[in-house]
Amino acid sequence: MRVAIPVFPGVEELDAIGPLEAFGLARQIGLPVEVALMSGSSATTVRGYHGVAFGELELFSENETYDTVVVPGGAWLGGSDEGVRRAVAEGTLPRLLRHHFDKGATVTSVCTGAFLLASAGLLDGLPATTHHLAQDDLRALGVEVLPDRVVDAGRILTAGGITSGLDLALHLLEREFGCGERIASILEFPSPAFPHR
DSSP, X not given: OEEEEEEOTTOOHHHHHHHHHHHHHHHHTTOSOEEEEEESSSOSSEXXXXXXXXXXXXXXXXXXXXXXXXXXXXXXXXXXXXXHHHHHHHOHHHHHHHHHHHTTOEEEEEGGXXXXXXXXXXXXXXXXXXXXXXXXXXXXXXXXXXXXXXXXXXXXXXXXXXXXXXXHHHHHHHHHHSOHXXXXXXXXXXXXXXXXX
């Protein structure tokens, strides 16, 4: 499974790093998983919402094929024109998400990354979730919003706020390989689906 996590200026770092860690652990225990942070903007270095710089990134583009794309959120709740709002306004990332979905990829979001999926037309007629403080904004776009940590609509999945990215990755790993509980245990992450014992 080839996983791309496109990051952009103002991205919420944990939205990206949580799934990166879970998929990376899956690879470490021998599963056929490749995961990479990629630049969802035109720059090869991207600075996140809290100032973390992600450097030497390959560009997320139409030229590669991915099985899964995990789209983080960022900066939505503050109402600024950075983060997700800027990426939506620029339009490149939503266009690429649509392209990869049409080519067969499973496209997912963490937190307010759901607005990038909505901008790409990928949430039309589907249930979804996002950060609880942004749910009314997503409803205003005509999306059926559920209060769940992960909403699985087949090839489109969405996760709630920030730490829900781990739940999303664990859910996908369980769905594809049956190893979500094992990875949750290694992470010592008490996912509702896999409570820590």
